Amino acid sequence: MKVPLANLLCITVLASSGTSFPMERRGTAAGKEKRVQYAPWDDVNVLAHGLLQLGQGLKEHVDKTKGQMRDITIKMKVFNVTVSELGKLTQRLQEDSETLKAKAQNLEENESLVLNVSTGLQEKTEELLRDRQKDHERMNKLEEKIDGMLQGEGLEAGKANNSDARIIQWMLEAQNKRIDDLVERIKQQQEKLDKQNIRIRTLQNQIHMRNERSSLKRKEDDTQLKMSSEQRDSPVAMASDCHELFLRGETSSGLYTIQPSDSRPFEVFCEMTPDGGWTVIQRRQDGSVDFDKLWQAYQTGFGSLNGEFWLGLEKIHSVSKGGNYILKVQFSDWRDESQNITYLFHLNGEERNYSLHILERPAGNLESFLSTEASGVPFSTRDKDNDLKNDLNCAKQLSGGWWFSNCGHANLNGRYFVTPAPKQRHQRKQGVFWKTWRGRYHPLKTTTMMIAPAEIENKS
Missing domain, CATH: 1.10.287 (Helix Hairpins)
Known part of the structure; x- marks a missing residue:
């Protein structure tokens, strides 16, 4: 049960006035012994609980205000258009x-x-x-x-x-x-x-x-x-992501041009859903594109937006740096069984090797494709070893570029194996896999990674 903000302030003031300072009591005239009386433990708990509730209420109010300001900004852009x-x-x-x-x-x-x-x-x-x-x-x-x-x-x-x-x-x-x-x-x-x-x-x-x-x-x-x-004479700004295009009235999935803040315009594939627009950053579906690329290719992007592609680390960073974003990962296997999961995330820029931070982990086992490093997990390729394994280059051993905390949790940019997969284990571990779903030797058939502002999850 949430405590109203006014009640929390009253509790805090009363608790502070009644228990903030120790009280002195005079003893006998001979010894003048001083005894210090402390506030009861229950009062301290009430005060701490009230402060926590106050902080939580302020945080929720700030997050809600940020979302409302973003919606107002987008509507103003639409009005200008x-x-x-x-x-x-x-x-x-x-x-x-x-x-x-x-x-x-x-x-x-x-x-x-x-x-x-x-x-x-x-x-x-x-x-x-x-x-x-x-x-x-x-x-x-x-x-x-x-x-x-x-x-x-x-x-x-x-x-x-x-x-x-x-x-x-x-x-x-x-x-x-x-x-x-x-x-x-x-x-x-x-x-x-x-x-x-x-x-x-x-x-x-x-x-x-x-x-x-x-x-x-x-x-x-x-x-x-x-x-x-x-x-009337204000310049017409391009949409910063696919969700802003959705708010402007676009409802069909396909290719669009966006321009995030402090970035040049570039083309993306937008996945439009009833709840909003998602900017697709990765897709695997038929093995037509080789994902065993070097650092420069993963930084700028490669492939075809209408087929298999990697959008590019710099473009992903330019889209997601504008606020709170969520990452949705969808994949299926050769038995046409599918799974998806979402994360609240933050992606650093080139100076931090595009380190990925998972801010909130959903319940279950599927979320554990990264370690819990506080500094985030940097992106790694076979020509730029940034993984957390000191004695091994995970990208060279597993193939493709990825956020390798170690070499065994997940790799959606590995080699694409058309069923049946190779019998040799050292070859099968180079494939596209998600360890916490069917194991690291279970090849995946399709994968899709997409991002959107965090408020889209609240509307769904």
């Missing part, structure tokens, strides 16, 4: 609006030109129709004269003038036909102009509606941007 994207969207909307305005202006000019041409054609059409009416009247008068000439004169006079009348009638018919053809072409042109006018009006309506929507969208964006005007 959103503000930057809104700014870019506003700029694109302004450019589109200017383009639409230019198109609308061109359309208005074209519409004015078409309307002028249409008006001119209508006037010409009316003029041609009036000329046609006049020609019809003239032709009717000529026909009446011809009929009169044919009826009023004799046959000889009629025969003499018949040829001229027919020529005139033919000319009039030809003229009428030309006028009819011209009127028909004018009608067709007028229909085309009418269709063009309808299209222009439709485009104008569409442009008007788009301008209204753009204006409304721009007002909404301006309102949002005004709320964060001080943060």
